[in-house]
Amino acid sequence: MSASKIKKIAVLTSGGDSPGMNAAIRAVARTGIYHGMEVWGVMRGYSGMIDDDIFKMDSRTVANIIQRGGTILKTARSKEFFEPEGRKKAYANLKKRGIDSLVIIGGDGSFKGAQKFSNEFDIPCIGLPGTIDKDIAGSDFTIGFDTAVNTAVEAIDKIRDTADAHDRLFIVEVMGRDAGYIALHSGIATGAENILIPETKTDIEELVANLTEKERRKKLVNLVVVAEGDEFGGANEIARIIKERLPQADTRVCILGHIQRGGSPTCLDRLIASRMGYHAVECLMTGKTNVMVGVVNNKMHYTPLDKAVKAKQKISEDWFKIVKILAS
Amino acid sequence: MSASKIKKIAVLTSGGDSPGMNAAIRAVARTGIYHGMEVWGVMRGYSGMIDDDIFKMDSRTVANIIQRGGTILKTARSKEFFEPEGRKKAYANLKKRGIDSLVIIGGDGSFKGAQKFSNEFDIPCIGLPGTIDKDIAGSDFTIGFDTAVNTAVEAIDKIRDTADAHDRLFIVEVMGRDAGYIALHSGIATGAENILIPETKTDIEELVANLTEKERRKKLVNLVVVAEGDEFGGANEIARIIKERLPQADTRVCILGHIQRGGSPTCLDRLIASRMGYHAVECLMTGKTNVMVGVVNNKMHYTPLDKAVKAKQKISEDWFKIVKILAS
Amino acid sequence: MSASKIKKIAVLTSGGDSPGMNAAIRAVARTGIYHGMEVWGVMRGYSGMIDDDIFKMDSRTVANIIQRGGTILKTARSKEFFEPEGRKKAYANLKKRGIDSLVIIGGDGSFKGAQKFSNEFDIPCIGLPGTIDKDIAGSDFTIGFDTAVNTAVEAIDKIRDTADAHDRLFIVEVMGRDAGYIALHSGIATGAENILIPETKTDIEELVANLTEKERRKKLVNLVVVAEGDEFGGANEIARIIKERLPQADTRVCILGHIQRGGSPTCLDRLIASRMGYHAVECLMTGKTNVMVGVVNNKMHYTPLDKAVKAKQKISEDWFKIVKILAS
């Protein structure tokens, strides 16, 4: 399929949802329609492609959604798509409508599926990084991270009110199975004493020593932010150890959970989603296919889909010093 | 102590903190000062009274706090105050400063202590209902409930975004060990299918039947809100049963936890806290002592402190019909 | 039309929009459908009734709207409906569908139209008080007030941050052409020094004297909240006078405007809207027609539509004392 002849784009959201996906869908739809293409929406990710849950979008379909959390196309994880049989069915459903290209908003797992699909059926695919975890190589931002981290910050601000009223020690768990960005950013922004993330080894002795010293100094609020994927365990495990080692502290656990996935997207998430959605169509038009659209150093950046993998980035040393010094 | 000669008021916050306590402290302080009295702040509830952590407040002490969550006086639960020895110490600390009256912002447990203290030492006490649970006899509102329930609603709105994107069933646990008000109000306001509260018997068969039927109809979002004190157990226990009985549902748990205690108070909480604080001082001036200040049918209402107990109110039948019909 | 035979309800929103209208529409629709009736939506208030912009609603039509500001039925002010010719057209459009009853969510102007319409065509009408101004006789709450006043409070909190940073005097204008409730409640909740409302005579000399004295005492923040309908004029006029009389003050104006009409409704607004919508249908079923459904002292209260007029309520003396004392 020569990219220059793109006439019908299908767009879908896949994997975990993230705020801003709707803004990206809107941008893909309106940019495609503006250039005279048809744009089709696929429901529930690859599952809808296999089950033939596909509809033609118009400009109105995406009216008044830029500010909404979730995804109007719904999302899912499809096991079937990882079988050749599933992809064959999916292709048949695109083909019978003449759909000749695909935009996938999701994470690295979804991109892998897209790459396979494209190899097999010569359908140009564009990926947009939609994940709250911000852990995809090839983009400084992912759609949803800024909203998720602000949700975490607002929640921890509230917890801090009650922590301060009671002189309690709170262990707050934020999302991030493989990446500590939400923990790191929200922890610094809320003045957490300790931040435990998968990217660094958690030294539990140092943590206990630090908290003991704070306890001794009667420091008013003690707040530990831990990523769910920290190698030492989540908030419950950390709290268990602290209660054992520091029984005099009034220790509580808060697991923020799925509130971090929802909510109206921030300005930044709407902007990057709009920009990426616009460029997804530009890519298809100019033949730059099978890439993930990213933003690096405030410029568009294109990464081959099979290189757009989950990236355990090295966190700058700076940040660790800042955490240590500012929480004192 | 004749109430008409009140010259020095001490104010404290006791028990669990709730948003709006600062607005009440401000109102007590400014109204007292306006009438030429001294107002003293006691830190950490009855503990600070025993430990002599008491300071003189002026108008500036309470500047710029009406909008803040938590309590500038901090709060605690004091076991010592429930011993005669503890109350004796507390009294000595008031006496040496000439403090002749006490305003307690807290829950029914705190009021019981105040009643005892007042009986023993002839210190007129006024109680203000400060609890997010709204379960105190003698007032339609308690300071903090409106904020807590709005925090719950905002959180569940976010959860609904992601529930909807994935067609998931969410079991959300809100606060309320003895009372289901937060669950009931936030559940109705977010369109929950089922709301499980301590005030009613939870029929797990009916719940499963209801969810099964919704599942069958492919109802898009399924949301169950459960009060932590539901007699059947919290969200984790409910989810365990549902997963067993309805394994095809993609069921997740969210425990909102302490975010419900913090945050900037709503307009309503600031208003009733201000009004109650103002009337606390009025009560002391007019000799209406050892009462809890409440609002019933939009008028001030005074309940003897020993009657201001935790009230398991009968929830109106109306609400249950509304839940059933509107979530359909 | 005998009420007991109600089979088809039309619902519309009319006049200025207010947050919570969607929750009321949802409740009317779902309660009606639950009882086996048809429920029809009328677009743009009476205009849509005249222009035949009417559609049948089902349970899905109102899914996922309880949390949304605005109104999915849109709203308008219709001059034509106040002419007999207009009402005749409107009736014809109902009649041809067999619609036999009407629920109007709006203000007193809309209720007057409904009363006239009902008198002429024997269509039972139910009114629900939807206005941010809270100035309708027969209900303690109106749908939208609580959201509007919280929006005002959040905005003024932000203004206070910058006022405080610069030691500035801010004159903030909130909505309320005939009623000062938004001004009064938001002013108390944000600690405003002065609150100017239509219900009381504004004494400009006293205002200037008060501000001059505060200026002298170097009181940190000075905040005046004025209702747009204050008899002395809005914020710009008040600021003009203050700048003349108190030129040393660094005086700024902020007119909050239409942000007060939008936004996701608060828990309280969703609850009363749901409750009122539910009871609107109950009323039609039990023959209690041509009334406005209200809530007084936490119980349902029904006011004949022609008595549900704009009410300039007497503000309690209490509140004025509280404003004066607490802002000191």
Next chain:
Amino acid sequence: MSASKIKKIAVLTSGGDSPGMNAAIRAVARTGIYHGMEVWGVMRGYSGMIDDDIFKMDSRTVANIIQRGGTILKTARSKEFFEPEGRKKAYANLKKRGIDSLVIIGGDGSFKGAQKFSNEFDIPCIGLPGTIDKDIAGSDFTIGFDTAVNTAVEAIDKIRDTADAHDRLFIVEVMGRDAGYIALHSGIATGAENILIPETKTDIEELVANLTEKERRKKLVNLVVVAEGDEFGGANEIARIIKERLPQADTRVCILGHIQRGGSPTCLDRLIASRMGYHAVECLMTGKTNVMVGVVNNKMHYTPLDKAVKAKQKISEDWFKIVKILAS
């Protein structure tokens, strides 16, 4: 003054306040104290330096402020500091305390003053870009911009609710006397049809033609976002013209005003403020003086104070295409 011997730092906020200034103050104070320095706070910018309103800070001074809008040091514009006499007084007040370095959080005007002061008295100065306008050369971010633009977005989202309910055309004015960043970002993020900014020539004929065409297509919401400094005039002037040329549109104006300056800072603003504050002290320690600390391409970037001027940046062509295409 050799930078390596820095012992006492003074920190101040100057010019218009912006959210995140407190986070920067906290970072300067704690980093300085951590390295064994004294840190002094100057009240009300250069005015407090002249009036000797200077106090020693400790770690507690900046506790619990990272999440607060405004600035605990207050801010002001000082004319006196632009006179040699004023600067001489200011220097004397620093000297008598042995203060040997200065961190200024503010805009380009404040940096000019700092540069002059440093030249005259050999006091090393570090500038941190604190302005909501994001228009300073040498940094991709300024402290406060992200919060201000999100406040604007949330406000416009609310306005859109009511615009949509009434099919109204809203002209919303946001801050930005010389720069259109707030307008551009908030306009794209809210799906505005037109965005008028100082950086581009406003073609009023095109605007009217565009709105007329939208009106004709019955496009539901029409939203124009205009920066206060647009060369054609603010929202009132634009509305005046539109009302003349498009009288059938129901046109309203909203001027967001000072709410954009306040509020709890976003995660991003807290992070960059913390990072910049930390590096301000690092600069003083390593002798990198009389620079503004910025962040460019996610790396620290240092600009000589006299080059850190207000920058009318060229807005990328991309964004204009995106506005045009996505609002269709």
